[in-house]
Amino acid sequence: MSLDFSTSLAGRRFPNPIFTASGCAGSGKELSQFFDLTDLGAIVTKSIMIKPRSGRATPRMAETPSGMLNSIGLQGPGIDLFLENDIPWLRDQGARIIVSIAGETVEDYAVLARKLRHVSGISALEVNISCPNVENRGQVFACDPATAADAISTVRRNIGGELPIIAKLSPDVTDIVSIATSVVSAGADGLALINTLLGMVIDTSSMRPKLSQKTGGLSGPAIRPVAVRAIYQVHAALPKVPILGMGGVACGRDALELVLAGASAVSVGTATFGDPTASIRVKNELEVLCEQRGFNSFSDLVGYAHRAEDANEHE
Numbered sequence: 001m002s003l004d005f006s007t008s009l010a011g012r013r014f015p016n017p018i019f020t021a022s023g024c025a026g027s028g029k030e031l032s033q034f035f036d037l038t039d040l041g042a043i044v045t046k047s048i049m050i051k052p053r054s055g056r057a058t059p060r061m062a063e064t065p066s067g068m069l070n071s072i073g074l075q076g077p078g079i080d081l082f083l084e085n086d087i088p089w090l091r092d093q094g095a096r097i098i099v100s101i102a103g104e105t106v107e108d109y110a111v112l113a114r115k116l117r118h119v120s121g122i123s124a125l126e127v128n129i130s131c132p133n134v135e136n137r138g139q140v141f142a143c144d145p146a147t148a149a150d151a152i153s154t155v156r157r158n159i160g161g162e163l164p165i166i167a168k169l170s171p172d173v174t175d176i177v178s179i180a181t182s183v184v185s186a187g188a189d190g191l192a193l194i195n196t197l198l199g200m201v202i203d204t205s206s207m208r209p210k211l212s213q214k215t216g217g218l219s220g221p222a223i224r225p226v227a228v229r230a231i232y233q234v235h236a237a238l239p240k241v242p243i244l245g246m247g248g249v250a251c252g253r254d255a256l257e258l259v260l261a262g263a264s265a266v267s268v269g270t271a272t273f274g275d276p277t278a279s280i281r282v283k284n285e286l287e288v289l290c291e292q293r294g295f296n297s298f299s300d301l302v303g304y305a306h307r308a309e310d311a312n313e314h315e
Contacts, residue, residue: 252285
């Protein structure tokens with residue numbers, strides 16, 4: 001019997017569980033020269049904001065052991081040009097589209113949601129709340145249950161009830177389950193776990209920070225254990241809430257680990273910089289691993305580590 005490799009996320013069906021990660025491939029144009037975008041479950045766009053942004057001053061990227069640090073600053077064309085150019089192009093490619101949005105204020109999220117409300121061809125909205133809230137002394141939305149819920153509830157009111165919302169959470173919190181619970185209560189249909197971790201690198205030759213903004217987001221294999229922990233904890237607390245897992249996935253086994261922890265789909269990000277076909281390779285490797293383990297349906301693997309643990313406890 002052949003493997004059913006499809007998955008369900010936030011009420012939408014996707015032919016396979018491997019997506020791109022927001023911020024690592026723009027809106028997919030760069031990757032389309034290497035493979036057909038329809039071969040992936042979905043394309044998650046770079047987080048888009050209201051106005052065009054040139055991003056932060058260079059240097060804004062630095063290599064680290066088993067990863068990289070970036071402080072790009074959400075560079076992008078702004079929502080109007082994005083809707084004029086990127087969405088039509090993705091639709092023409094036949095890609096399944098998840099639009100990621102980010103804002104500096106709650107009103108930013110409201111405006112973005114209203115602009116996207118009646119746009120056709122979008123499968124879901126990823127709401128990146130791992131951004132500083134300029135109205136609240138720069139506190140990151142996702143680091144407080146109340147501000148996180150406020151942003152998500154605002155998007156829900158303005159987007160309507162048809163388009164699923166996936167809340168993207170930061171791992172830089174002491175209790176990610178409480179944040180996850182708050183955004184689900186506020187109207188999120190799914191969760192994206194995890195965003196980058198805040199880090200810093202100092203050049204020992206110049207004896208100064210390597211990044212112009214001093215700190216940046218750590219990604220790559222170094223953060224995968226943090227992603228596995230966060231996904232496992234949230235899935236244990238909210239087993240019916242679908243999770244889009246991400247963080248340091250470079251091969252099929254990495255993806256499988258996140259799935260076993262509770263992810264219904266997996267995004268591939270930093271690995272793409274070294275290998276533009278990484279997401280396709282991860283998809284193929286994961287499919288083989290599922291078949292080798294004798295599963296007929298990918299969905300049976302989601303959260304399997306929890307069930308295996310429960311079985312051991314009852315032996």
